[in-house]
Amino acid sequence: MPSDSPAPLISLTWTDHVTGTRGFLVVDRLVRGVSSGGLRMRRGCTQAEVAGLARGMTVKEALHFDPHATGVRYVPLGGAKGGIDCDPRDPAAYGVLVRYLRAMRPYVETVWTTGEDLGLSQEVVDRAATEAGLVSTVQAVYPLLDDLGSARRRLADSFALTVNGIGLDSLVGGCGVAESALTALDRSGVAHRDARASVQGFGTMGGATARFLSQAGLRVVAVADVKGTVFNPDGLDVEALLAARDAYGTVDRGALRDGDRELPAEAWLAADVEVLVPAAVSYAVDPVNQAAVKARWVVEAANMPVLPEAEALLAARGITVLPDVVVNSGTNAWWWWTLFGDIGADAEEAFAHTRRSLRALVDGVLERAARDDCTPRAAAHALAADRLPLMQERFGWYGAGASPGPGGHRSRPGPHDGGT
Numbered sequence: 001m002p003s004d005s006p007a008p009l010i011s012l013t014w015t016d017h018v019t020g021t022r023g024f025l026v027v028d029r030l031v032r033g034v035s036s037g038g039l040r041m042r043r044g045c046t047q048a049e050v051a052g053l054a055r056g057m058t059v060k061e062a063l064h065f066d067p068h069a070t071g072v073r074y075v076p077l078g079g080a081k082g083g084i085d086c087d088p089r090d091p092a093a094y095g096v097l098v099r100y101l102r103a104m105r106p107y108v109e110t111v112w113t114t115g116e117d118l119g120l121s122q123e124v125v126d127r128a129a130t131e132a133g134l135v136s137t138v139q140a141v142y143p144l145l146d147d148l149g150s151a152r153r154r155l156a157d158s159f160a161l162t163v164n165g166i167g168l169d170s171l172v173g174g175c176g177v178a179e180s181a182l183t184a185l186d187r188s189g190v191a192h193r194d195a196r197a198s199v200q201g202f203g204t205m206g207g208a209t210a211r212f213l214s215q216a217g218l219r220v221v222a223v224a225d226v227k228g229t230v231f232n233p234d235g236l237d238v239e240a241l242l243a244a245r246d247a248y249g250t251v252d253r254g255a256l257r258d259g260d261r262e263l264p265a266e267a268w269l270a271a272d273v274e275v276l277v278p279a280a281v282s283y284a285v286d287p288v289n290q291a292a293v294k295a296r297w298v299v300e301a302a303n304m305p306v307l308p309e310a311e312a313l314l315a316a317r318g319i320t321v322l323p324d325v326v327v328n329s330g331t332n333a334w335w336w337w338t339l340f341g342d343i344g345a346d347a348e349e350a351f352a353h354t355r356r357s358l359r360a361l362v363d364g365v366l367e368r369a370a371r372d373d374c375t376p377r378a379a380a381h382a383l384a385a386d387r388l389p390l391m392q393e394r395f396g397w398y399g400a401g402a403s404p405g406p407g408g409h410r411s412r413p414g415p416h417d418g419g420t
Helices: 047-063 093-103 105-110 122-131 139-144 148-159 172-187 204-215 238-243 265-270 308-316 330-340 347-372 376-395
Strands: 010-015 022-027 039-042 078-085 196-200 219-225 228-231 261-263 275-278 297-299 320-322
Touching: 010 047, 022 047, 022 093, 047 078, 047 330, 047 376, 078 093, 093 105, 093 122, 105 139, 148 330, 172 204, 172 275, 172 297, 172 320, 172 330, 172 347, 196 204, 196 265, 204 219, 204 238, 204 275, 219 238, 219 265, 228 265, 308 320, 320 376, 330 347, 347 376
Parallel strands: 039 078, 196 219, 196 275, 275 297, 297 320
Antiparallel strands: 010 022, 022 078, 219 228, 228 261
């Protein structure tokens, strides 16, 4: 976002009275009175990190806003993010999550729609939200829906869908990341069968990205998890590895084939590939280790995985970073396409819509980057800066649809149904 962007509308720090754990919420801006952004949990999470992610969500929403589109129901939202400085594997983590959501309940009920992010699954967020007394982690958007009952059924039906054993909600984000990489390959005339990929992180986003890249014909030669890097120059059996991972994305090494090798954790970064996908943690590529990168494209499936100084050094070496605000925006957009009714509860429709949208978005960003002689990240922020004033003019920070209901409070319909 431009340096003259307004300060966040809401920025607060919470301290757990039981453990002393700190949590954060940043609402960067509102559109029609609502913001969108997930909740992450990791040891070392900071307020500054959450603020950067919230600003990124503002950009993601703006990039999916087409002021000239007709018949589109998905309304753009503002950007927000939540974070908790806690190891999600800590036995006390779930209780911390419940108490955090209980403290944030007034914001979730009125201005902040949220859901899974790094360190948290949607199932865990949903369960904790119910214990915290929330109807839904997306209930702030309910007043903007034409038919709340149909919208909630559509979303619930979509979450019930699985494709080859994996939930649709865990696949659409990776579908968008993979399509972003494929768009870059296609624009450069690189055949999919001639391209190799390395993926850091094999959880929801990394695993799905690896699946869709493999299905498109790329050889996924390296996958990294907390135990290290699994490598095979001839290509890994992605589906077998997906079937052998645990809830945290760690692959059971007993499932490795002859020819699969175990390498150190950092080996994924230096793999001789065309496409490098950091899909695990923020700040994974820094000014020092970027020197090991051999890939032609770094595709940011995680949020903020490449530090700005590292990106500048990569660009100087002719390596293009496809930014997170573009390529990993598919999950967030899918929630709203589904809830607002632009797509139905159908996996193929979801994948097709995601592919069309992300391809068009990446094409537009790369064309803007070429026109302005800048990085794709700068081009994405420029496009968002063009669209935000139009959103402001058309919808405003606070919209009539987001005003309190009778008695000064929003209605609270039905049982809990998830986040974004």
